[in-house]
Amino acid sequence: xxxxxxxxxxxxxxxxxxxxxxxxxxxxxxxxxxxxxxxxxxxxxxxxxxxxxxxxxxxxxxxxxxxxxxxxxxxxxxxxxxxxx
Numbered sequence: 877x878x879x880x881x882x883x884x885x886x887x888x889x890x891x892x893x894x895x896x897x898x899x900x901x902x903x904x905x906x907x908x909x910x911x912x913x914x915x916x917x918x919x920x921x922x923x924x925x926x927x928x929x930x931x932x933x934x935x936x937x938x939x940x941x942x943x944x945x946x947x948x949x950x951x952x953x954x955x956x957x958x959x960x961x
Contacts, residue, residue: 924930 924932
């Protein structure tokens with residue numbers, strides 16, 4: 877029975893790790909937080925990549941109004957099709 881307990885214990889030691897003590901983590905955090913942040917560059921605001929890489933431009937085109945000659949031609953074609961049927 878002791879062999880089984882020993883086998884289970886060695887298996888658990890390899891599977892699970894004990895987290896570092898809280899005081900140790902607090903000391904590391906205090907040391908890290910003592911370092912000042914880098915200075916802010918004079919370019920404040922949102923920095924976007926060049927326009928060719930941005931998707932902020934319009935991605936559609938408005939339909940151009942057709943000329944009256946084109947409309948009369950289309951009406952003529954529709955009339956011809958209706959006479960053929």
